[in-house]
Amino acid sequence: MVSNCANPNCGKPLHYLREGRIFVFDVAGGIDGSNGKRTRRLEHFWLCGACAQTMVMRQSAEGIQAVMRPQARIHRPMPVATQYLAS
Numbered sequence: 001m002v003s004n005c006a007n008p009n010c011g012k013p014l015h016y017l018r019e020g021r022i023f024v025f026d027v028a029g030g031i032d033g034s035n036g037k038r039t040r041r042l043e044h045f046w047l048c049g050a051c052a053q054t055m056v057m058r059q060s061a062e063g064i065q066a067v068m069r070p071q072a073r074i075h076r077p078m079p080v081a082t083q084y085l086a087s
């Protein structure tokens with residue numbers, strides 16, 4: 001099971017699942033010795049709240065790694081209440 005943020009530069013311990021984001025990948029496992037079929041297994045990755053804002057987990061030929069979100073925004077949108085007060 002996941003215990004730390006999947007961003008290698010962060011590694012924040014996982015305490016609350018409601019924070020951040022869980023990614024699940026269906027990866028090919030080893031060969032099952034009894035029937036010769038390739039087994040499948042699910043791998044779970046967690047990005048903490050801070051990392052999930054700018055990163056996603058992606059599966060590529062090199063494996064599964066944390067990458068920057070292509071559409072990552074530098075600035076967060078203002079909360080609705082703040083926009084109302086400002087206008």
Ligand SMILES: [Zn+2]
Pocket residue numbers: 005006007010011012047048049050051052
């Ligand atoms: Zn993190």
